[in-house]
Amino acid sequence: MADESTRTGSGSGPGSGSAPGPGAESGSARVDAWIWSVRLTKTRAIAATACRAGHVKVNGERAKPAQSVRAGDEVRLFHAGRERIVVVKRPVSKRVGPPVAAECLIDKSPPPPTPIEAAVVGTRDRGAGRPTKRERREIETLRGR
Numbered sequence: 001m002a003d004e005s006t007r008t009g010s011g012s013g014p015g016s017g018s019a020p021g022p023g024a025e026s027g028s029a030r031v032d033a034w035i036w037s038v039r040l041t042k043t044r045a046i047a048a049t050a051c052r053a054g055h056v057k058v059n060g061e062r063a064k065p066a067q068s069v070r071a072g073d074e075v076r077l078f079h080a081g082r083e084r085i086v087v088v089k090r091p092v093s094k095r096v097g098p099p100v101a102a103e104c105l106i107d108k109s110p111p112p113p114t115p116i117e118a119a120v121v122g123t124r125d126r127g128a129g130r131p132t133k134r135e136r137r138e139i140e141t142l143r144g145r
Contacts (some may be wrong), residue, residue, distance in 0.1 A: 028068035029091035031058055031075065037092045038101040040077055040084055050079055074108075084109045 029037070032051050036044040048065040050056050055078040056063045069075060073088045087106040096104065124131065124139075131139060 027091070028070045029093040030065065031056060031063045031067045031069050032065040033093045034069050034088065034091055035075070035077060037095050038086075038104045039095075039098060040086070041079060046079075050077060055079065082109070082112055 032047040035047040041047040051065040054062050057076040069088050077084045085108045090104045
C-alpha cells in the first residue's frame with residue numbers, strides 16, 4: 001500500500017487537499033451541533049435538550065435539534081439563567097477552540113446580570129408554609145412581575 005503523502009495525481013481523495021477537513025465550514029450545520037461547537041453549551045446533549053424544551057429559537061422560530069443554521073441566522077438560546085443572542089457567522093459542526101469559536105459568531109447578548117442583581121429575588125424560609133395573598137403580591141413585585 002502506498003502512503004497518502006507519496007500519492008501522485010490530482011484525485012479527489014482524502015489526501016488531495018481539495019476536500020474540507022473536519023469542522024470546516026459548509027453550507028449549513030445542525031443547530032444543536034453548532035451551539036455545542038461554538039461553546040455556548042458544555043455538551044451536545046445539553047444543546048439538543050435545550051432545543052427540545054423550546055429554549056432555542058432560530059430567526060424567531062422554535063428550533064428542533066436537527067434544524068439547519070446558515071450564515072446570517074440569528075440564534076437565541078436561553079441557558080444557565082440568561083438569554084444568549086448570537087448571529088451565525090460561519091456554520092461549523094465539529095467542536096473548535098475558543099479563538100476559532102469567537103470567529104464563528106457575532107454575540108449580541110445583553111451583559112450578564114451582576115451578582116447583586118441576581119440576588120434580588122427573595123426566598124422564603126424553609127417550613128414557613130404557603131404565602132398569604134399579601135406575601136405573594138410582595139414576592140411578585142420583587143420578581144418584577
